[in-house]
Amino acid sequence: MASNLVSKLFRPPLTQLVCLRSGSLFRGKGAAAAATGTRSSSSGSPPEKISRYPIPYKKDLPYDIVELMEEVESKGGFLPNVFKVLSHRPAEFRAFFAYYNELMNKDTGRLTKADRELIVVATSIHNRCLYCVVSHSALHRIYSKNPTLCDQVIVNYENADLAPRERAMLDFAMAVCRCDTITEQHFKSLEEAGFDREDAWDIAAIAAFFAMSNRLAHLTDMRPNLEFFNLGRIPRDKSKDKAGDGN
Structure with missing residues:
Protein backbone atom coordinates (compact mmCIF):
# COMPACT_ATOMS: atom_id res chain seq x y z
CA MET A 1 0.00 0.00 0.00
CA ALA A 2 2.77 2.42 0.91
CA SER A 3 4.55 1.65 -2.35
CA ASN A 4 1.43 2.54 -4.33
CA LEU A 5 0.93 5.73 -2.34
CA VAL A 6 4.47 6.99 -2.79
CA SER A 7 4.33 6.40 -6.54
CA LYS A 8 1.21 8.56 -6.66
CA LEU A 9 2.36 11.20 -4.19
CA PHE A 10 5.57 12.05 -5.98
CA ARG A 11 5.44 11.11 -9.63
CA PRO A 12 7.51 12.16 -11.37
CA PRO A 13 9.26 14.99 -9.47
CA LEU A 14 10.77 13.37 -6.40
CA THR A 15 11.51 10.18 -8.30
CA GLN A 16 13.51 12.06 -10.93
CA LEU A 17 15.35 14.68 -8.91
CA VAL A 18 19.09 15.04 -8.89
CA CYS A 19 19.81 16.08 -5.34
CA LEU A 20 22.01 15.40 -2.34
CA ARG A 21 21.46 12.29 -0.28
CA SER A 22 20.66 13.20 3.27
CA GLY A 23 20.95 9.66 4.62
CA SER A 24 18.43 7.41 6.27
CA LEU A 25 15.80 8.94 8.50
CA PHE A 26 16.84 9.39 12.15
CA ARG A 27 20.16 7.55 11.83
CA GLY A 28 22.82 7.70 14.54
CA LYS A 29 23.16 11.15 16.11
CA GLY A 30 20.25 12.26 13.99
CA ALA A 31 17.96 10.18 16.20
CA ALA A 32 18.46 12.43 19.20
CA ALA A 33 17.94 15.49 17.04
CA ALA A 34 14.78 13.97 15.57
CA ALA A 35 13.23 13.51 18.99
CA THR A 36 13.49 17.26 19.65
CA GLY A 37 12.39 18.45 16.23
CA THR A 38 15.87 19.28 14.97
CA ARG A 39 18.24 17.70 12.48
CA SER A 40 21.98 17.39 12.85
CA SER A 41 24.49 19.31 10.74
CA SER A 42 27.67 17.77 9.37
CA SER A 43 29.36 21.18 9.29
CA GLY A 44 29.53 21.43 13.06
CA SER A 45 27.05 24.29 13.18
CA PRO A 46 24.05 24.14 15.54
CA PRO A 47 21.38 21.64 14.43
CA GLU A 48 18.64 23.01 12.21
CA LYS A 49 15.24 23.22 13.83
CA ILE A 50 12.53 21.43 11.85
CA SER A 51 9.53 21.73 14.17
CA ARG A 52 8.62 22.97 17.61
CA TYR A 53 6.85 19.65 18.22
CA PRO A 54 8.73 16.40 18.91
CA ILE A 55 9.44 14.23 15.87
CA PRO A 56 8.93 10.56 16.66
CA TYR A 57 11.71 8.03 16.58
CA LYS A 58 11.48 5.78 13.57
CA LYS A 59 11.09 2.70 15.78
CA ASP A 60 7.98 4.22 17.38
CA LEU A 61 6.13 4.92 14.12
CA PRO A 62 3.60 2.56 12.48
CA TYR A 63 5.14 0.34 9.84
CA ASP A 64 3.16 1.80 6.90
CA ILE A 65 4.38 5.32 7.67
CA VAL A 66 8.00 4.20 8.02
CA GLU A 67 7.72 2.30 4.73
CA LEU A 68 6.32 5.38 2.97
CA MET A 69 9.03 7.65 4.40
CA GLU A 70 11.84 5.31 3.43
CA GLU A 71 10.55 4.92 -0.11
CA VAL A 72 10.12 8.68 -0.58
CA GLU A 73 13.65 9.26 0.69
CA SER A 74 15.07 6.46 -1.43
CA LYS A 75 13.45 7.68 -4.64
CA GLY A 76 13.81 11.41 -4.06
CA GLY A 77 17.20 11.57 -2.40
CA PHE A 78 15.88 13.30 0.73
CA LEU A 79 12.82 13.20 2.96
CA PRO A 80 10.71 16.38 2.90
CA ASN A 81 10.35 17.75 6.41
CA VAL A 82 6.55 17.71 6.21
CA PHE A 83 6.68 13.91 6.53
CA LYS A 84 8.74 14.11 9.70
CA VAL A 85 6.69 16.90 11.27
CA LEU A 86 3.26 15.40 10.57
CA SER A 87 4.33 11.96 11.78
CA HIS A 88 3.82 13.41 15.27
CA ARG A 89 0.17 12.38 14.73
CA PRO A 90 0.10 9.21 12.60
CA ALA A 91 -3.67 9.06 11.99
CA GLU A 92 -3.72 12.66 10.80
CA PHE A 93 -0.57 12.00 8.74
CA ARG A 94 -2.44 9.30 6.80
CA ALA A 95 -5.52 11.48 6.28
CA PHE A 96 -3.41 14.45 5.16
CA PHE A 97 -1.47 12.57 2.51
CA ALA A 98 -4.53 10.67 1.28
CA TYR A 99 -6.33 13.96 0.57
CA TYR A 100 -3.13 15.52 -0.80
CA ASN A 101 -2.91 12.67 -3.28
CA GLU A 102 -6.53 13.05 -4.39
CA LEU A 103 -6.08 16.77 -5.01
CA MET A 104 -2.60 16.98 -6.47
CA ASN A 105 -2.20 13.77 -8.48
CA LYS A 106 -5.60 13.17 -10.06
CA ASP A 107 -5.66 12.61 -13.82
CA THR A 108 -9.06 14.17 -14.50
CA GLY A 109 -10.00 17.78 -15.18
CA ARG A 110 -8.14 20.54 -16.97
CA LEU A 111 -5.56 21.39 -14.34
CA THR A 112 -2.01 20.25 -15.04
CA ASP A 221 7.25 26.30 12.73
CA MET A 222 7.93 23.82 9.91
CA ARG A 223 11.09 24.62 7.95
CA PRO A 224 11.76 23.70 4.32
CA ASN A 225 14.58 21.32 3.44
CA LEU A 226 17.59 23.11 2.03
CA GLU A 227 17.43 20.80 -0.99
CA PHE A 228 14.21 22.46 -2.15
CA PHE A 229 15.76 25.88 -2.76
CA ASN A 230 17.75 24.94 -5.85
CA LEU A 231 15.59 22.19 -7.33
CA GLY A 232 14.53 22.90 -10.89
CA ARG A 233 16.80 25.92 -11.25
CA ILE A 234 19.76 24.17 -12.85
CA PRO A 235 19.14 21.90 -15.86
CA ARG A 236 19.83 18.25 -15.23
CA ASP A 237 23.11 17.05 -16.75
CA LYS A 238 21.86 14.10 -18.79
CA SER A 239 25.38 13.27 -20.00
CA LYS A 240 26.29 12.22 -16.47
CA ASP A 241 23.24 9.96 -16.33
CA LYS A 242 24.29 8.29 -19.59
CA ALA A 243 27.84 7.89 -18.34
CA GLY A 244 26.51 6.28 -15.17
CA ASP A 245 24.35 3.91 -17.17
CA GLY A 246 27.37 2.74 -19.13
CA ASN A 247 29.29 1.65 -16.05
Missing part, protein backbone atom coordinates in the same frame (compact mmCIF):
# COMPACT_ATOMS: atom_id res chain seq x y z
CA LYS A 113 0.38 19.31 -12.26
CA ALA A 114 2.19 22.62 -12.83
CA ASP A 115 -1.16 24.46 -12.50
CA ARG A 116 -1.83 22.79 -9.18
CA GLU A 117 1.59 23.71 -7.80
CA LEU A 118 1.15 27.31 -8.97
CA ILE A 119 -2.11 27.54 -7.02
CA VAL A 120 -0.31 26.31 -3.90
CA VAL A 121 2.46 28.87 -4.29
CA ALA A 122 0.15 31.85 -4.89
CA THR A 123 -2.19 31.07 -1.99
CA SER A 124 0.63 30.10 0.37
CA ILE A 125 2.24 33.48 -0.26
CA HIS A 126 -0.98 35.14 0.89
CA ASN A 127 -0.97 32.89 3.97
CA ARG A 128 2.73 33.61 4.62
CA CYS A 129 3.77 29.98 4.66
CA LEU A 130 7.50 29.64 4.03
CA TYR A 131 7.49 25.84 3.85
CA CYS A 132 4.79 25.54 1.19
CA VAL A 133 6.10 28.45 -0.87
CA VAL A 134 9.62 27.01 -1.03
CA SER A 135 8.71 23.35 -1.51
CA HIS A 136 5.91 23.85 -4.04
CA SER A 137 7.90 26.43 -5.99
CA ALA A 138 10.47 23.68 -6.47
CA LEU A 139 7.81 21.26 -7.71
CA HIS A 140 6.39 23.88 -10.05
CA ARG A 141 9.83 24.52 -11.56
CA ILE A 142 10.22 20.80 -12.19
CA TYR A 143 6.77 20.27 -13.71
CA SER A 144 6.68 23.47 -15.77
CA LYS A 145 10.36 23.54 -16.82
CA ASN A 146 10.09 27.28 -16.09
CA PRO A 147 12.66 28.30 -13.44
CA THR A 148 11.48 31.91 -13.02
CA LEU A 149 7.67 32.08 -13.05
CA CYS A 150 7.21 31.11 -9.41
CA ASP A 151 9.71 33.77 -8.35
CA GLN A 152 7.51 36.33 -10.09
CA VAL A 153 4.36 34.94 -8.47
CA ILE A 154 6.02 35.09 -5.07
CA VAL A 155 6.60 38.84 -5.48
CA ASN A 156 3.21 39.66 -7.04
CA TYR A 157 1.21 37.22 -9.13
CA GLU A 158 -0.73 40.09 -10.72
CA ASN A 159 2.48 41.32 -12.39
CA ALA A 160 3.83 37.87 -13.28
CA ASP A 161 4.21 36.65 -16.86
CA LEU A 162 1.15 34.42 -16.66
CA ALA A 163 -0.85 33.01 -19.54
CA PRO A 164 -4.51 34.22 -19.53
CA ARG A 165 -5.75 30.82 -18.27
CA GLU A 166 -3.18 30.85 -15.45
CA ARG A 167 -4.23 34.35 -14.44
CA ALA A 168 -7.92 33.41 -14.37
CA MET A 169 -7.07 30.29 -12.37
CA LEU A 170 -5.06 32.24 -9.78
CA ASP A 171 -7.65 35.02 -9.57
CA PHE A 172 -10.23 32.39 -8.61
CA ALA A 173 -7.87 30.61 -6.21
CA MET A 174 -7.06 33.88 -4.48
CA ALA A 175 -10.73 34.79 -4.19
CA VAL A 176 -11.27 31.51 -2.33
CA CYS A 177 -8.09 32.01 -0.29
CA ARG A 178 -9.18 35.50 0.81
CA CYS A 179 -12.72 34.29 1.58
CA ASP A 180 -14.18 36.72 -0.98
CA THR A 181 -17.86 36.33 -1.76
CA ILE A 182 -17.94 33.92 -4.70
CA THR A 183 -20.35 35.03 -7.43
CA GLU A 184 -21.43 33.80 -10.85
CA GLN A 185 -18.93 36.23 -12.35
CA HIS A 186 -16.09 34.21 -10.84
CA PHE A 187 -17.34 31.08 -12.60
CA LYS A 188 -17.91 33.00 -15.83
CA SER A 189 -14.34 34.28 -15.81
CA LEU A 190 -13.07 30.74 -15.37
CA GLU A 191 -15.27 29.44 -18.17
CA GLU A 192 -13.97 32.13 -20.51
CA ALA A 193 -10.46 30.83 -19.79
CA GLY A 194 -11.46 27.24 -20.59
CA PHE A 195 -12.33 25.84 -17.16
CA ASP A 196 -15.64 24.28 -16.11
CA ARG A 197 -17.34 24.02 -12.71
CA GLU A 198 -15.57 20.82 -11.78
CA ASP A 199 -12.26 22.58 -12.42
CA ALA A 200 -13.48 25.40 -10.19
CA TRP A 201 -14.04 22.84 -7.42
CA ASP A 202 -10.49 21.52 -7.92
CA ILE A 203 -9.00 25.01 -7.76
CA ALA A 204 -10.99 25.86 -4.64
CA ALA A 205 -10.22 22.55 -2.94
CA ILE A 206 -6.47 23.02 -3.46
CA ALA A 207 -6.65 26.55 -2.06
CA ALA A 208 -8.69 25.31 0.91
CA PHE A 209 -6.53 22.26 1.66
CA PHE A 210 -3.33 24.27 1.61
CA ALA A 211 -4.86 26.97 3.79
CA MET A 212 -5.05 24.19 6.39
CA SER A 213 -1.55 22.99 5.54
CA ASN A 214 -0.19 26.53 5.78
CA ARG A 215 -1.60 26.93 9.25
CA LEU A 216 -0.18 23.61 10.45
CA ALA A 217 3.19 24.80 9.17
CA HIS A 218 2.74 28.02 11.18
CA LEU A 219 1.79 26.05 14.29
CA THR A 220 4.76 23.72 14.07
